[in-house]
Amino acid sequence: MDYDIILLLIIFMIGFIGSFVSGMLGVGGAVVNYPMLLMIPTALGVGSFTAHEVSGITAVQVLFTTVVGALAYRKGGYLNKKVIIYMGGGVLLGSLAGGFMSSAMPESGINIVYGLLALAAVVMMIIPHGGEDDLAYSTDHFNRLLGISSAFIVGLGAGIVGAGGAFLLVPVMLTLLKLPTRTAIASSLAITFLSSIGSAGSKLIMGQVLFIPAIVMIIASLIASPLGAKVGKKMNTKFLEKALAALIFIIAVKIWFDIFAGH
Numbered sequence: 001m002d003y004d005i006i007l008l009l010i011i012f013m014i015g016f017i018g019s020f021v022s023g024m025l026g027v028g029g030a031v032v033n034y035p036m037l038l039m040i041p042t043a044l045g046v047g048s049f050t051a052h053e054v055s056g057i058t059a060v061q062v063l064f065t066t067v068v069g070a071l072a073y074r075k076g077g078y079l080n081k082k083v084i085i086y087m088g089g090g091v092l093l094g095s096l097a098g099g100f101m102s103s104a105m106p107e108s109g110i111n112i113v114y115g116l117l118a119l120a121a122v123v124m125m126i127i128p129h130g131g132e133d134d135l136a137y138s139t140d141h142f143n144r145l146l147g148i149s150s151a152f153i154v155g156l157g158a159g160i161v162g163a164g165g166a167f168l169l170v171p172v173m174l175t176l177l178k179l180p181t182r183t184a185i186a187s188s189l190a191i192t193f194l195s196s197i198g199s200a201g202s203k204l205i206m207g208q209v210l211f212i213p214a215i216v217m218i219i220a221s222l223i224a225s226p227l228g229a230k231v232g233k234k235m236n237t238k239f240l241e242k243a244l245a246a247l248i249f250i251i252a253v254k255i256w257f258d259i260f261a262g263h
Helices: 005-025 030-044 051-074 081-102 107-126 144-161 166-175 181-205 211-232 237-261
Strands: none
Touching (some): 005 211, 030 107, 030 237, 081 166, 081 181, 107 237, 144 181
């Protein structure tokens, strides 16, 4: 594919928006970047990417976005090391498996997996949870087995679509593990970094990564992710949860509409 300046600028803007949201809400950015990369260049007539190509680009972008975002939250003491170790191991194995599975799937299959992940995240975000902010940031009271198994399942689906899975890991940590909101947001970035190692690595091996768009997305990520994290640390946590739920819901509706419309 030829990459003219207009297409590269559009890719940069998509990466900037997705990475800013990533840093602010504790998601890897793929939840936003995947549908935007799939739809916006085509809608504007400046280029088009297949679902396999988009999943490869976002997988590499998320790898950089999450590590920058997690470092931005580290100084605040919000990272839970035990949660990161347990869930990180599960999500890494799942994402490796999912990344290799994606090469054998049709584009429609990848979009359906994305739609299912987004729908599950919306459902979990509207369920009352115990993410109380008055709990200690370093709380170790969580179900280890549940954390590992849920992270593996999330990683499996995330590896298929090239996401890190943070947009589902956050509600899992809030709803099932009852972690504080800011701890869940910060720790999810570190866990998603481990997940993205698996998904990005497998997609690189399978030749699904377009390097020029991926580099543009990475540059945007390095600029926008710390800015988003800085804003997120100052915002009301309840607002952050509602904003994340609304964002995922809108994207899920769009994806399922396209699936049923046969786009």
